[in-house]
Amino acid sequence: MAHFKNIFFDLGGVIFNLNTRAAFRAFKDLGMPIPENIIADNTPLNGMPEGQAIMKLIHRMDLGEIRAREFISIVLEQCRPGTTEEDILKAYNGMINVPAGRLELLCRLRSKYRVFLLSNIGDLHWQAAQDMARDLGYPMEKCFDHCFCSFELGVAKPDPAIFERAISMSGVNPAETLYIDDFDGNIEAGKAAGLLAYKIDGNTLEQHIPVLFPDFC
Numbered sequence: 001m002a003h004f005k006n007i008f009f010d011l012g013g014v015i016f017n018l019n020t021r022a023a024f025r026a027f028k029d030l031g032m033p034i035p036e037n038i039i040a041d042n043t044p045l046n047g048m049p050e051g052q053a054i055m056k057l058i059h060r061m062d063l064g065e066i067r068a069r070e071f072i073s074i075v076l077e078q079c080r081p082g083t084t085e086e087d088i089l090k091a092y093n094g095m096i097n098v099p100a101g102r103l104e105l106l107c108r109l110r111s112k113y114r115v116f117l118l119s120n121i122g123d124l125h126w127q128a129a130q131d132m133a134r135d136l137g138y139p140m141e142k143c144f145d146h147c148f149c150s151f152e153l154g155v156a157k158p159d160p161a162i163f164e165r166a167i168s169m170s171g172v173n174p175a176e177t178l179y180i181d182d183f184d185g186n187i188e189a190g191k192a193a194g195l196l197a198y199k200i201d202g203n204t205l206e207q208h209i210p211v212l213f214p215d216f217c
Helices: 020-029 053-062 068-078 085-093 100-109 123-135 160-170 184-192 205-212
Strands: 006-009 114-119 146-149 177-181 196-199
Touching (some): 053 068, 146 160
Parallel strands (some): 006 177, 114 146
């Protein structure tokens, strides 16, 4: 692995385990019209399947075009009568969970590297992610030097603009910056931005620690 001084981590599928299909099944159980083909098996989803209403809605939230309140309201209209906001939150936030060991790793990595988050995420999941990390004793400010969230920047991966902004705002040299993601399109965009892009399969970070961070095994 090439020498690096900085690290950009994706969140879902890298730091947090991501189970997209579980959330979509939960939405379907609430009466939302989720196509059967995207919940038919348990294989990981590489990014969000395109062309479906729920994915378009999530993408709008990732871009900050809509916020949590509006997202919940829109989803409620598509669910069966009697569905509550709490049902929606449980379904959506059930998509993510975090192994405490990964947060502990981030804190240790900061002793040697500058560590950043670069995530496609809306305010709803960002609040849930912060709460989960804090409950485990690892608030985000303890884990990262800075968090670059798409909903705050108004642009999402793999758009080159989000990489340009993250690089500019962090002041890193891309040639000295490792970027870890689980989505092919994001990896290609990261390479185009000059980053040392490294793809992992979703939810498998531990398998790559000996290669990427041998001093932290």
